[in-house]
Amino acid sequence: MTTTTKTDFNDLLSTRAKIGRQPVGTIANSTPTAQPPLYAFGGGNPDPASFPLKGLAEATNQMLEKEGAASLLYGDPLGYSALRDLIVHKYELFEGLKVDRDNIIIANGSGAALGLAFSAFVDVGDYIISESPTFSGTLGAIRRHGPIVLDAPVDQEGIDTDVVRQHLEDLRRQGKKCKLIYTIVNFQNPSGPTQSLRRRKELVKLAQDYDTLILEDDAYGELRFDGEQHPSLYALDDSGSVIRAGTLSKILGAGVRLGWLCAPKDMIPVFQSFNFGGGVNPFMSRIAVYFMRDNLKSHVELLINVYREKRDAMLKGLWEVLEGTDVEISKPEGGFFIWIKLPTGTDTKKLFQLTSEARVQIVPGSSFYPNGGGERHIRLAYSYESPEKCYEGAKLVGQAIRGAMS
Amino acid sequence: MTTTTKTDFNDLLSTRAKIGRQPVGTIANSTPTAQPPLYAFGGGNPDPASFPLKGLAEATNQMLEKEGAASLLYGDPLGYSALRDLIVHKYELFEGLKVDRDNIIIANGSGAALGLAFSAFVDVGDYIISESPTFSGTLGAIRRHGPIVLDAPVDQEGIDTDVVRQHLEDLRRQGKKCKLIYTIVNFQNPSGPTQSLRRRKELVKLAQDYDTLILEDDAYGELRFDGEQHPSLYALDDSGSVIRAGTLSKILGAGVRLGWLCAPKDMIPVFQSFNFGGGVNPFMSRIAVYFMRDNLKSHVELLINVYREKRDAMLKGLWEVLEGTDVEISKPEGGFFIWIKLPTGTDTKKLFQLTSEARVQIVPGSSFYPNGGGERHIRLAYSYESPEKCYEGAKLVGQAIRGAMS
Numbered sequence: 001m002t003t004t005t006k007t008d009f010n011d012l013l014s015t016r017a018k019i020g021r022q023p024v025g026t027i028a029n030s031t032p033t034a035q036p037p038l039y040a041f042g043g044g045n046p047d048p049a050s051f052p053l054k055g056l057a058e059a060t061n062q063m064l065e066k067e068g069a070a071s072l073l074y075g076d077p078l079g080y081s082a083l084r085d086l087i088v089h090k091y092e093l094f095e096g097l098k099v100d101r102d103n104i105i106i107a108n109g110s111g112a113a114l115g116l117a118f119s120a121f122v123d124v125g126d127y128i129i130s131e132s133p134t135f136s137g138t139l140g141a142i143r144r145h146g147p148i149v150l151d152a153p154v155d156q157e158g159i160d161t162d163v164v165r166q167h168l169e170d171l172r173r174q175g176k177k178c179k180l181i182y183t184i185v186n187f188q189n190p191s192g193p194t195q196s197l198r199r200r201k202e203l204v205k206l207a208q209d210y211d212t213l214i215l216e217d218d219a220y221g222e223l224r225f226d227g228e229q230h231p232s233l234y235a236l237d238d239s240g241s242v243i244r245a246g247t248l249s250k251i252l253g254a255g256v257r258l259g260w261l262c263a264p265k266d267m268i269p270v271f272q273s274f275n276f277g278g279g280v281n282p283f284m285s286r287i288a289v290y291f292m293r294d295n296l297k298s299h300v301e302l303l304i305n306v307y308r309e310k311r312d313a314m315l316k317g318l319w320e321v322l323e324g325t326d327v328e329i330s331k332p333e334g335g336f337f338i339w340i341k342l343p344t345g346t347d348t349k350k351l352f353q354l355t356s357e358a359r360v361q362i363v364p365g366s367s368f369y370p371n372g373g374g375e376r377h378i379r380l381a382y383s384y385e386s387p388e389k390c391y392e393g394a395k396l397v398g399q400a401i402r403g404a405m406s
Numbered sequence: 407m408t409t410t411t412k413t414d415f416n417d418l419l420s421t422r423a424k425i426g427r428q429p430v431g432t433i434a435n436s437t438p439t440a441q442p443p444l445y446a447f448g449g450g451n452p453d454p455a456s457f458p459l460k461g462l463a464e465a466t467n468q469m470l471e472k473e474g475a476a477s478l479l480y481g482d483p484l485g486y487s488a489l490r491d492l493i494v495h496k497y498e499l500f501e502g503l504k505v506d507r508d509n510i511i512i513a514n515g516s517g518a519a520l521g522l523a524f525s526a527f528v529d530v531g532d533y534i535i536s537e538s539p540t541f542s543g544t545l546g547a548i549r550r551h552g553p554i555v556l557d558a559p560v561d562q563e564g565i566d567t568d569v570v571r572q573h574l575e576d577l578r579r580q581g582k583k584c585k586l587i588y589t590i591v592n593f594q595n596p597s598g599p600t601q602s603l604r605r606r607k608e609l610v611k612l613a614q615d616y617d618t619l620i621l622e623d624d625a626y627g628e629l630r631f632d633g634e635q636h637p638s639l640y641a642l643d644d645s646g647s648v649i650r651a652g653t654l655s656k657i658l659g660a661g662v663r664l665g666w667l668c669a670p671k672d673m674i675p676v677f678q679s680f681n682f683g684g685g686v687n688p689f690m691s692r693i694a695v696y697f698m699r700d701n702l703k704s705h706v707e708l709l710i711n712v713y714r715e716k717r718d719a720m721l722k723g724l725w726e727v728l729e730g731t732d733v734e735i736s737k738p739e740g741g742f743f744i745w746i747k748l749p750t751g752t753d754t755k756k757l758f759q760l761t762s763e764a765r766v767q768i769v770p771g772s773s774f775y776p777n778g779g780g781e782r783h784i785r786l787a788y789s790y791e792s793p794e795k796c797y798e799g800a801k802l803v804g805q806a807i808r809g810a811m812s
Contacts, residue, residue, distance in 0.1 A: 007647045009527075009673060012585055012619060017526045017676050048475035056474075060466040068462075069454035072659025108514045108663075111683025120423045121415075141682045179418055213418060241413045253478025255688035257514075267415060270423050276547045277517025278449075282661035284690045 015124050019146050029136060030361040031352045039393030041380040042361035044189070044250075044336045047306050049386070051253055052291060052299065059290035071286045075279025077272050079106025079260065083285040086292055087246065087260055093297060094222050097235050102265045105272055106280045110219055110247035110259030111137055116271040117215050117243050117261060118145040121179045129167050130182040131159050133339075133368030133377070135189045138182065138217065142370070147179065149370040158195030159183050161202040168210040180213040180243075181206075185233060186221045187335030190368050190379040194333055197230045204233055207241040216244040220335035222251060222300050225308035227333035240264035248288055250336070251300055256288055257281065307336065313387040314338055314380060314394040321398025325405070336383035339365075342376050345406045351378075354400035360393050421530050425552050435542060436767040437758050445799030447786040448767035450595070450656075450742045454790070456712050457659055458697060458705065465696035477692045481685025483678050485512025485666070489691040492698055493652065493666055499703060500628050503641050508671045511678055512686045516625055516653035516665030520544055522677040523621050523649050523667060524551040527585045535573050536588040537565050539745075539774030539783070541595045544588065544623065548776070553585065555776035564601030565589050567608040574616040586619040586649075587612075591639060592627045593741030596774050596785040600739055603636045610639055613647040622650040626741035628657060628706050631714035633739035646670035654694055656742070657706055662694055663687065713742065719793040720744055720786065720800040727804025731811070742789035745771075748782050751812045757784075760806035766799050 030042025063071060078084065084104040091097040107113035122128060124146030130139075132151035142149060150167045153160045164181060171178050183203065185195045195203075207214045216233045234244040247259040258281060261271055292299070311332065318329055318338070328341035342348065348364070355362055365377025380397065382390045436448025469477060484490065490510040497503040513519035528534060530552030536545075538557035548555060556573045559566045570587060577584050589609065591601045601609075613620045622639045640650040653665035664687060667677055698705070717738065724735055724744070734747035748754065754770070761768055771783025786803065788796045 007614065007617060007619070007645050009619060009646070009670070011617070012527050012583065013676065014525065014527055014529045014532075016529075017679070043480060045479045048479065051475055051478045053470045053474040057467050057470045061463050064459045064463045068459040069457055070661075072457045072661040073451045073454065074449060074655075074660045108518075108686065109683035112514070115682035119420065121418050121420055123420045123422075126420075137682075137684070140679070144679055144682075177418065208413065211413060211417070213413070213415060239413050240415070249480075249684070253689070254480045254684055255476075255478040257683065257685070257687050257689075259683070264415070270419065273423070273546070273550055276521035276543075276550075277515035277663065277665070278543070278655070278660055279663070280514060281663050281687065281690060283659070283663070283693075284687065287689075 016144055016146055019124070019143060029367045030363050031355060033356045033359045033361055035359050037361040038359040039389055039396065040361050040384050041382070041393060042363055044381050045384040046250055046254055047303070047383060050303060050306050052295065055291050055295060056287060060287050063286045063290045067286065071283040073282065075282030075285070077275065077279055078268065079104070079280050080282055080285035080289065082289045083258065086289050087262070090296060095229070095232065095235070097232065099262055100265070102268065103262050104260050105268050105275065106258060106260050106285065107275060108259070108280055109249060109257040110217070110245045111141060113245045113259040113261045114138055114215065114217065115141045116274050117180070117245070118142060119274040120270045121213065122147045126179045127171055127176055128179050128182060129164055130370050131184065131188065132370050133190055133365065133374055134182065134370065135184060135217065136363070136367040139368070139370060142182070151371055154188055154191050154193060156193050157199045158185065158188060158193050159199060159203065161199050161206060164203065164206055168206060168212065172210060178210065178212040180215045182215045182217065183233070184217045186218055186224070187332040187337070189335065190337050191339045192330030192332040192337065194227060195230070200230055200233055200236055204236045204241065208239050214242045216242055218244060219247045220250055223304055223307055224334035225304060225311065234262060243267065251303060252288060252292060256284055258285060258288055307383060309387045310382040310385070310390045311338070313391040314382040317391040317394025318398050321395050322401060327401070336381050338380045338382060340378050340380065342378065342401060343405055346376070346401055347404045347406060348375060351400055351404035354403050355397060358396040358400060360396050360400070362397065422550055422552055425530070425549060435773045436769050437761060439765045439767055440762045441765050443767040444765040445795055445802065446767050446790050447788070447799060448769055450787050451790040452656055452660055453709070453712050455792070456709060458701065461697050461701060462693060466693050469692045469696045473692065477689040479688065481688030481691070483681065483685050484674065485510070485686050486688055486691035486695065488695045489664065492695050493668070496702060497668070501635070501638065501641070503638065505668055506671070508674065509668050510666050511674050511681065512664060512666050512691065513681060514665070514686055515655060515663040516623070516651045517543055517547060519651045519665040519667045520621065520623065521547045522680050523586070523651070524548060525680040526676045527619065528553045532585045533577055533582055534585050534588060535570055536776050537590065537594065538776050539596055539771065539780055540588065540776065541590060541623065542769070542773040545774070545776060548588070557777055560594055560597050560599060562599050563605045564591065564594060564599050565605060565609060567605050567612060570609065570612055574612060574618065578616060584616065584618040586621045588621045588623065590623045592624055592630070593738040593743070595741065596743050597745045598736030598738040598743065600633060600636070606636055606639055606642055610642045610647065614645050618647070620648045622648055624650060625653050625656055629710055629713055630740035631710060631717065640668060649673065657709060658694060658698060662690055664691060664694055713789060715793045716788040716791070716796045717744070719797040720788040723797040723800025724804050727801050728807060733807070742787050744786045744788060746784050746786065748784065748807060749811055752782070752807060753810045753812060754781060757806055757810035760809050761803060764802040764806060766802050766806070768803065
């Protein structure tokens with residue numbers, strides 16, 4: 001064969017592929033550290049010490065004995081039916097929410113589930129509304145679909161519904177559609193607040209009044225340490241306007257990659273049509289079901305205590321060092337993250353250099369803003385490290401902040 | 407809350423979602439049977455009797471003991487590195503092909519892997535070339551991306567490269583691009599032929615000359631019973647024009663949902679950017695690696711014997727009944743499928759009614775044609791049922807065909 005010129009595939013890329021070329025993932029874009037990190041406060045990895053390794057080994061053995069062959073065949077394109085039933089059970093158990101198996105479609109983690117929703121509704125150049133800041137992993141999937149993202153700020157009650165209304169009104173006046181509103185209702189990632197009941201009702205009403213959809217992301221809802229649980233947007237809606245995403249990543253393990261959408265039944269086939277391949281993880285789904293059907297409530301109760309202790313340890317370490325500055329530190333009622341507004345005059349470049357030297361991974365606030373911003377913020381995950389390391393590492397972060405203040 | 411009108415989400419759907427609404431899957435669209443099927447000759451499910459259930463249970467236990475926590479954290483967005491290494495090893499072992507870990511990205515089965523390639527290169531309204539007939543599951547993913555598909559027929563040497571050249575020439579004359587050429591090189595699904603070496607070289611040359619890409623699908627290559635193995639298109643190309651898809655579905659189990667693309671290194675980040683979420687199946691990937699690293703060659707050798715026996719049993723049953731008609735029956739050198747051109751005058755409606763009554767699932771030929779056709783064909787999978795049932799069921803199909811001949 002003759003040697004030919006190397007093909008330049010760039011001319012052949014799809015429009016969506018051409019929109020930026022940086023890889024996306026659900027792991028937040030953590031700062032590098034000088035040596036391997038000693039304090040991994042970057043991505044939202046779950047607590048390794050509470051992984052039910054023995055339980056999963058037993059579940060696998062049982063599952064293979066009882067329905068081994070079925071686990072190695074192609075699966076239901078909507079997902080393993082008993083996993084969909086487990087999710088139905090989970091909603092009932094933790095929220096008293098009644099949904100049906102036919103409202104659920106399984107995907108390869110909630111990142112992929114959100115991807116199905118964007119694929120189903122978003123064309124390049126469409127408008128969507130998103131909280132700003134919002135989860136960096138989802139921003140990756142959003143960018144890959146090419147919409148124009150209209151920012152809605154988040155305050156102590158969650159998404160600012162006045163701003164949402166204004167955006168919807170502006171679009172309507174211009175004859176344009178808002179395809180969906182993306183919101184994280186509990187322990188908003190990264191900024192922390194739980195959306196108030198008042199705001200939830202307003203948001204649902206806005207979606208209904210302006211003929212748009214809400215994409216409600218709730219990866220952490222069961223992991224509530226304090227405060228009041230409110231009904232989900234999905235529960236508050238009676239018009240088929242809400243699509244809700246969930247995951248086993250935070251209550252079983254991120255490595256199982258089992259997430260889902262819960263949505264009006266007639267939308268499910270649309271999502272399915274973007275879920276290419278022969279059913280999502282029949283083998284893994286069965287292991288998860290065999291373990292969780294007997295352990296769901298007790299395992300979640302255990303995790304709530306684990307993460308509350310870590311949150312408190314991290315907050316203690318931060319306040320011990322930063323008391324007296326004008327720092328603002330979130331105290332989330334659950335979930336994995338603390339959001340920090342740095343004291344006035346903090347040199348963030350110097351801060352990242354100091355945390356790198358101290359081998360502490362953190363995430364720059366700018367990772368979370370659809371249209372820029374966040375330069376005065378950082379996010380810390382307390383989920384992965386032990387309470388002791390959360391406390392120690394938080395003090396190191398506090399000292400780095402002090403060292404970066406002019 | 408007041409009851410509002412039900413939201414009509416149809417107005418909000420993306421362009422891709424609006425293109426047809428039928429669900430897609432890798433399971434071919436089998437004919438229904440009057441009672442639950444006794445002979446499942448529809449989808450390409452692997453042989454359940456040879457699933458290594460005990461080996462997988464042991465692999466899971468070992469894996470959890472050695473690296474349990476890592477298996478439950480988010481994974482490398484390109485896939486578990488040891489799985490990528492296993493694929494590198496597989497190519498070397500069975501084909502003497504040398505690739506690098508950095509040429510491989512893991513996806514949730516090869517259906518999802520092919521989806522990454524279409525997402526990266528295909529916009530609605532773009533042109534691609536595909537074999538006609540081709541795999542129905544891929545046709546679903548293709549349709550969801552909205553290209554215009556130009557048909558290339560398949561003969562005993564595989565894809566007709568003269569027709570491919572003509573399409574490329576026509577497009578060039580019109581100032582249009584061909585985004586990619588989709589081809590199944592070994593035991594073409596559904597029609598059976600292995601692409602000849604001559605055609606392979608021509609096809610690669612065409613892609614190079616016309617500045618387009620080849621998407622080479624090879625789910626079955628290792629499962630060769632007879633005939634000569636040729637180098638892959640990927641191996642024949644020196645210009646970065648070939649993307650190759652593979653899967654563990656046929657050599658380990660479809661339920662593990664682990665497939666991949668093997669591609670020029672600089673394309674991998676583009677595919678990754680459409681692989682939303684925190685790494686594909688870290689848990690399942692480890693189980694697969696722990697089992698396959700010690701058993702790859704021996705397990706594939708076992709499977710070759712299993713599937714050869716089934717193919718021969720099905721062919722025997724078919725010919726016993728259909729000898730003397732002008733039926734045409736493929737004899738694939740490997741893989742899972744037999745393709746039948748029905749005798750002149752067969753009433754396919756009556757045929758499907760008779761196979762339904764006999765509780766035999768088959769797939770109508772029309773499922774495999776991008777732009778219509780295939781009314782005189784059916785596809786049978788011998789992969790799932792025992793050799794005895796392949797033989798019996800094939801005779802029933804033969805009798806149904808005879809019964810439907812006018």
